[in-house]
Amino acid sequence: MREKDFDIKNPKKKFQKTERVPPEGYDMIWMGQNTNHLHDDTIADAMIDAIKEKTFCRYPAPEGFSELKQLILDDLGLEDLEVLLTSGATESLYLVMQALLEPEDNVILSDPGYFIIGDFANRFAGEVRYVPIYYPENNYKLTPKLLRENMDENTRMVILIDPLNPLGSSYTEDELKEFAQIAKENDLYLLHDITYKDFAREHFLVENFAPGQTITIYSFSKIFGMAGLRVGGVVSSKPIVDAIKNAVINDLGVNIISQYGAIAGLKSKPQWYDQMRETCFENQRLINEMIEPIEGVFLPVYPSDANMMVIDLSGAGIDPKVMSNYLIEKKLFTREGEYTSEEFGDRYLRISFSIPTEEIKVFCEEFPKAVEALRTK
Numbered sequence: 514m515r516e517k518d519f520d521i522k523n524p525k526k527k528f529q530k531t532e533r534v535p536p537e538g539y540d541m542i543w544m545g546q547n548t549n550h551l552h553d554d555t556i557a558d559a560m561i562d563a564i565k566e567k568t569f570c571r572y573p574a575p576e577g578f579s580e581l582k583q584l585i586l587d588d589l590g591l592e593d594l595e596v597l598l599t600s601g602a603t604e605s606l607y608l609v610m611q612a613l614l615e616p617e618d619n620v621i622l623s624d625p626g627y628f629i630i631g632d633f634a635n636r637f638a639g640e641v642r643y644v645p646i647y648y649p650e651n652n653y654k655l656t657p658k659l660l661r662e663n664m665d666e667n668t669r670m671v672i673l674i675d676p677l678n679p680l681g682s683s684y685t686e687d688e689l690k691e692f693a694q695i696a697k698e699n700d701l702y703l704l705h706d707i708t709y710k711d712f713a714r715e716h717f718l719v720e721n722f723a724p725g726q727t728i729t730i731y732s733f734s735k736i737f738g739m740a741g742l743r744v745g746g747v748v749s750s751k752p753i754v755d756a757i758k759n760a761v762i763n764d765l766g767v768n769i770i771s772q773y774g775a776i777a778g779l780k781s782k783p784q785w786y787d788q789m790r791e792t793c794f795e796n797q798r799l800i801n802e803m804i805e806p807i808e809g810v811f812l813p814v815y816p817s818d819a820n821m822m823v824i825d826l827s828g829a830g831i832d833p834k835v836m837s838n839y840l841i842e843k844k845l846f847t848r849e850g851e852y853t854s855e856e857f858g859d860r861y862l863r864i865s866f867s868i869p870t871e872e873i874k875v876f877c878e879e880f881p882k883a884v885e886a887l888r889t890k
């Protein structure tokens with residue numbers, strides 16, 4: 514006889530994990546994952562060479578190639594810090610939460626935001642406080658004022674996603690200095706997720722203002738176009754990285770081919786960086802021009818400092834899920850808001866634009882037609 518069903522639900526989990534299934538096939542225009550489809554063969558060729566030389570027969574250095582770690586520090590203009598390479602920024606985020614949070618702690622994260630981070634924090638801290646930020650008065654971002662209003666004596670970590678997934682809002686130098694001041698006064702960690710930094714018009718590192726308390730999360734998935742290769746890392750002071758290393762599971766290191774690709778990406782960056790940014794700026798300009806005349810639809814943040822933006826559909830009475838399903842039929846993959854916001858997800862569609870301009874033009878032709886087909890207001 515069965516006595517009692519084993520309860521496998523995690524009662525602490527605030528957000529049910531949405532099944533994040535991308536559409537199948539390679540004939541889609543890929544605007545749903547903030548990935549980058551603008552690279553030539555430079556990085557791919559370096560990885561092909563590394564495969565042909567059978568570098569993969571060896572184990573990689575457990576914490577990553579020292580050349581790659583130095584290149585990351587150079588890219589950030591930082592010195593005297595430690596880098597731990599991981600399988601994407603995602604693994605770094607998890608390790609940080611596991612190493613640094615305790616059940617009595619709370620963590621501050623914005624809503625909208627990248628909720629995998631909140632989910633990870635929720636596994637180790639007592640509470641994740643999602644601060645609603647989808648308002649023009651705070652420029653669609655977590656501000657130092659909002660932080661002060663929402664923190665208390667148990668707040669241990671503040672998560673700054675900069676630029677922010679999904680909105681593309683980013684922080685000024687003064688705002689980061691103010692966050693740093695709050696962190697110092699209250700003994701907080703600042704987790705600075707800079708996954709999208711290279712798409713920003715200007716970008717600053719809070720590490721420079723709160724050293725010893727900042728954890729910087731670095732990814733090769735976006736500007737380097739290497740999402741499928743799963744390589745990223747965490748940069749911080751030695752005591753913090755030492756604590757994080759204690760949590761490592763992947764003790765035999767990060768995929769060696771990905772690391773060769775990452776080295777090639779950083780070394781070749783001066784050759785492609787400006788042009789890639791120009792393409793992204795031009796793409797979002799075209800989208801803005803297309804959106805402006807559409808009644809009931811607007812871009813909360815424009816220009817975006819990421820490779821993505823949010824299109825607010827609420828004034829046209831369109832459910833973003835209905836819109837994204839409709840666009841899939843037109844071979845356009847986008848993401849409805851519920852992936853990045855519990856409270857505001859029914860208002861917007863997220864699109865990324867680091868794709869060829871020809872594909873953006875297809876989107877710009879189809880989107881206004883989709884709005885008119887689905888409009889209820």
Ligand SMILES: Cc1ncc(COP(=O)(O)O)c(C=O)c1O
Pocket residue numbers: 546547600601602603604627674678706708731732733734740743744745
């Ligand atoms: C803010 C943010 N951090 C981290 C990640 C994941 O990065 P990675 O692919 O390096 O694991 C994403 C992916 O979309 C993201 O939006």
